[in-house]
Amino acid sequence: MLIPGGVLMVVVVLIPLAMAVYMSLLDLNQYTIRQWLQAPFIALSNYVEAITDSPLLSSFGISISFALISTLVTIPIGVAAALATQNAYRGRALVRSVFLVPYVIPSFVTATIWRTIMQPGGIWTGLLSVVGIHPGLWLNGPNAFWTLVIVEIWAAWPFIYLLALSGLQTIEQDVFEAAALDGVSWWEQLxxxxxxxxxGPVALASVVAVLAHINNFTLPFVLFGMPAPDNVQTLPFLTYIQSFQSFRFGLSAATAICSLVLLAIPLFIYLRVARLDRTEAEVAGA
Known part of the structure; x- marks a missing residue:
């Protein structure tokens, strides 16, 4: 029964990963791409260039800061939305549906809409000018990074909401009724x-959200276009530029492999912490 899933894993994940590793060891560019199996073998030179000469570390810092800020802001929004729709009331189904609108809209459409809103003289700058704020351009310059964060927060918070709501549904209603009978305040119940x-659900949602934010290519690509400001060139964006603008396919493969290793760090930390929590729970239960 595991064979179909194993075959799919090999075809979709392992084979492309092996090809990327092999390509990262070649001097693969627009001149050698036609016969890439015969491209010059340069060992780890692409990795050395990716770490030392290319803006990999800068893009990694941009990706991490962008992902962490977006996640830290979406967590309280998602949890608050889950608490607001936990109990039954008239119109709750409509409210839940409205909350999911940003999440179900494709990233391409979301980026296109926000690109129009944040154009010079658009709705965004018009609303800010009404309250006396004139920060300048939002799709270029230092504000571009915060534009990316704002749009990502708007599009991603329903994911935290869904995971938090699923966690709330696992709590027995009798617990809240018993707490209310004992005179426990709302804050103490929380x-x-x-x-x-x-x-547990919020921790899992946070890790998945961080990885999703870092790997989001469509949003910055459509939102800012090419050439994009330097302060929004995330890891996927950098890989795209090296591949399809500089035509350094071997270097872009090395950058992608380095990005994979860097992105595995938060996942490893989460799995380690989850394993320790599980071990402590088993010890306490014994």
Whole structure:
């Protein structure tokens, strides 16, 4: 029964990964791409260039800061939205549907809409000028990074909302009823009942969200176009530039492999922490 999934894993993941590793060891460019199997073998030269000469570390810093800021802002928004729609009330189904609108809209459409909104003289600058704020351009210059963060927050917070809502659904309603009978305040219920049960789902959602933010290519590509400002060139964006603008396919493959290793760090930390928590729970249960 595991054979179909294993075959799919090999075809979709392992074979492309092996090809990327092999390409990263070649001097592969627009002149050698036609016969890439015969391209000059240069060992780790692409990796050395990716780490030392290319803006890999700068793009990594941009990706990490962008992902962390977006995740830290979306967590309280998503949890608050989940708490607001946990209990039944008239119109709750409509509210839940509206909350999911930013998440179900394709990234291409979201970026196109926000690109129009944040154009000079657009809706965004018009609303800010009404309150006396004139920050300048939003699709270029130092504000471009914050434009990317704002749009990503708007598009991504429903994911945290869904995971937090699923965690809330696992809490028995009898627990809240017993707490209410004992005179426990709403804040104490959140602190001692809700938040402990949300720790696991929110932690998982945070890790997945960070990885999704870092790997988001469509949003910055459509939002800013080419050439994009330097402060929004995330890791996928840098890989695209090296491949399809500089035509350094071997260097872009090395950059992608380095990015994969860097992105595996938060996932490894989460799995390690989850394993330690599971071990402590088993020890406490014994």
């Amino acid at each position: 602190r001692h009942v809700v938040f402990p049960n949300l720790r």
